[in-house]
Amino acid sequence: xxxxxxxxxxxxxxxxxxxxxxxxxxxxxxxxxxxxxxxxxxxxxxxxxxxxxxxxxxxxxxxxxxxxxxxxxxxxxxxxxxxxxxxxxxxxxxxxxxxxxxxxxxxxxxxxxxxxxxxxxxxxxxxxxxxxxxxxxxxxxxxxxxxxxxxxxxxxxxxxxxxxxxxxxxxxxxxxxxxxxxxxxxxxx
Amino acid sequence: xxxxxxxxxxxxxxxxxxxxxxxxxxxxxxxxxxxxxxxxxxxxxxxxxxxxxxxxxxxxxxxxxxxxxxxxxxxxxxxxxxxxxxxxxxxxxxxxxxxxxxxxxxxxxxxxxxxxxxxxxxxxxxxxxxxxxxxxxxxxxxxxxxxxxxxxxxxxxxxxxxxxxxxxxxxxxxxxxxxxxxxxxxxxxxxxxxxxxxxxxxxxxxxxxxxxxxxxxxxxxxxxxxxxxxxxxxxx
Numbered sequence: 001x002x003x004x005x006x007x008x009x010x011x012x013x014x015x016x017x018x019x020x021x022x023x024x025x026x027x028x029x030x031x032x033x034x035x036x037x038x039x040x041x042x043x044x045x046x047x048x049x050x051x052x053x054x055x056x057x058x059x060x061x062x063x064x065x066x067x068x069x070x071x072x073x074x075x076x077x078x079x080x081x082x083x084x085x086x087x088x089x090x091x092x093x094x095x096x097x098x099x100x101x102x103x104x105x106x107x108x109x110x111x112x113x114x115x116x117x118x119x120x121x122x123x124x125x126x127x128x129x130x131x132x133x134x135x136x137x138x139x140x141x142x143x144x145x146x147x148x149x150x151x152x153x154x155x156x157x158x159x160x161x162x163x164x165x166x167x168x169x170x171x172x173x174x175x176x177x178x179x180x181x182x183x184x185x186x187x188x189x
Numbered sequence: 190x191x192x193x194x195x196x197x198x199x200x201x202x203x204x205x206x207x208x209x210x211x212x213x214x215x216x217x218x219x220x221x222x223x224x225x226x227x228x229x230x231x232x233x234x235x236x237x238x239x240x241x242x243x244x245x246x247x248x249x250x251x252x253x254x255x256x257x258x259x260x261x262x263x264x265x266x267x268x269x270x271x272x273x274x275x276x277x278x279x280x281x282x283x284x285x286x287x288x289x290x291x292x293x294x295x296x297x298x299x300x301x302x303x304x305x306x307x308x309x310x311x312x313x314x315x316x317x318x319x320x321x322x323x324x325x326x327x328x329x330x331x332x333x334x335x336x337x338x339x340x341x342x343x344x345x346x347x348x349x350x351x352x353x354x355x356x357x358x359x360x361x362x363x364x365x366x367x368x369x370x371x372x373x374x375x376x377x378x379x380x381x382x383x384x385x386x387x388x389x390x391x392x393x394x395x396x397x398x399x400x401x402x403x404x405x406x407x408x409x410x411x412x413x414x415x416x417x418x419x420x421x422x423x424x425x
Contacts, residue, residue, distance in 0.1 A: 021227040028223060036214045050218055057222045061229050128209050131202065150206050181202050 009073030017064045028057070031074070034151040035081060041135060041147055042085050052088055056081045071161060078152050078162040082144065127185075134184035142177035145170055298382060305383070306415060380412050387419060394425075 007015075007023075009030070015023035035056065040049040059080050135143060148159045160170045381389070386409050393402035406425055409416070 016226070016230070019230045021223075021230045024226040024230075025223055028219075028226070032219065033210065033213050037210060037212050040212055050214065053214055054218060054222060058225065061226050064229075124208065127205055131205050132209055135206075150203060151210070178199050178202065182199070185202065 010069035013064070013067055013073055014069065017067050024061075027073075031077060034153075035077065038078065038147045038151045039081060039085065041132075042140070042144060043088065048088065052081075052084050055084050059084070072158060074152055074154060075158050075161045078148055078154065079164065082163050130185060131181070134181050137184065138177055138180055142173045142180070145173040146177040146181070149174065302383060302413075306413070383409070383413050383416050386412075387422065390422065 007026075009027060012023040012027045016027065036049070036053050039052050039056070040046065043049050043052065056077070060077065063080075135146070138146065144163065145159055148154050148162060152162075154162060156167050156170050156174070159165075159174075160167045163170070386405070390402050390405045390409065393399075393405060403425060406422060410418075
């Protein structure tokens with residue numbers, strides 16, 4: 001993220017730790033969109049997504065005093081978000097449902113699903129809608145890995161750190177996710 | 190061929206996904222989070238800026254309070270802060286102790302004298318034995334405690350009734366309105382023991398100091414009018 005003109009996330013967080021609220025503003029503007037979409041596409045509703053999104057930033061604000069730039073800021077941010085999502089599912093008694101959908105071998109892809117297929121597949125908007133639908137059909141853990149790559153721009157190792165897993169597991173989930181999305185998109189066409 | 194197709198498809202999915210990235214948090218949410226972040230930092234800043242002038246102010250106030258207390262203590266009790274006061278008892282206490290000894294000595298003398306006089310006179314059998322009690326001190330003694338207490342007993346108008354009971358300084362300050370009949374006013378000067386006095390007069394006569402001996406005898410008679418003089422002094 002750091003360029004000659006732009007300070008790195010870790011520097012901004014350290015500045016905020018020292019009391020510079022403008023550093024936090026920069027950090028927030030940088031990450032608000034990807035983080036918001038990551039949460040939004042991982043949970044049921046927009047209202048819950050907004051609540052969880054605010055919770056993540058509140059945790060960050062509170063944890064600023066103990067912040068140490070030992071890892072990437074992005075990894076830390078998405079780890080907090082992933083933990084919040086897990087907590088949310090546990091609290092809302094949807095943990096079983098979540099874990100069921102998280103089953104990596106489940107074949108609940110969109111091909112067989114009752115999907116209102118766009119009539120004109122050439123239309124880009126319809127393709128986007130189709131992709132979002134397919135993404136929603138993915139098992140939760142595969143979707144999580146896909147979103148962390150696409151939204152947060154994390155590499156496999158960084159994703160593994162964020163979800164507190166290992167690289168091979170992440171790689172496997174990613175492969176499944178892409179494969180299912182591809183199938184879903186092809187099936188639609 | 191299939192692999193290339195897959196890669197192209199993967200890239201296509203990734204490219205297509207990028208086009209979906211349009212959702213953003215609402216303006217209200219943005220402002221709520223940024224305000225929260227700002228407040229968290231400002232609170233810390235405010236606390237620090239307050240602490241910056243609170244510490245010296247508190248130190249100054251503490252120093253002022255200590256100095257004021259010290260000065261006040263020095264004014265009220267000048268000897269209290271002297272280093273010797275730690276070991277030696279307070280002057281007031283010393284004075285009180287000294288006075289107590291003086292009074293006790295004097296009261297013993299008076300008791301002996303009285304006893305002898307009564308024995309000589311064959312005093313009435315029903316008269317109650319005098320109980321020695323120090324009744325009161327004059328008002329001026331109360332006003333200037335330490336210095337007055339250091340004065341010898343003969344200078345004060347104290348009344349003694351018995352030797353066994355000694356009353357404290359507080360008792361001394363009580364009013365003398367209800368003094369019992371047995372109390373006897375002390376003379377302005379200390380009166381020697383009659384026997385010793387007679388021995389002294391005899392010594393003066395022996396030394397040929399007739400005038401002085403007569404003066405002493407006069408004083409003796411004034412002090413002890415009822416005392417039966419020995420035969421050798423009667424002609425004088």
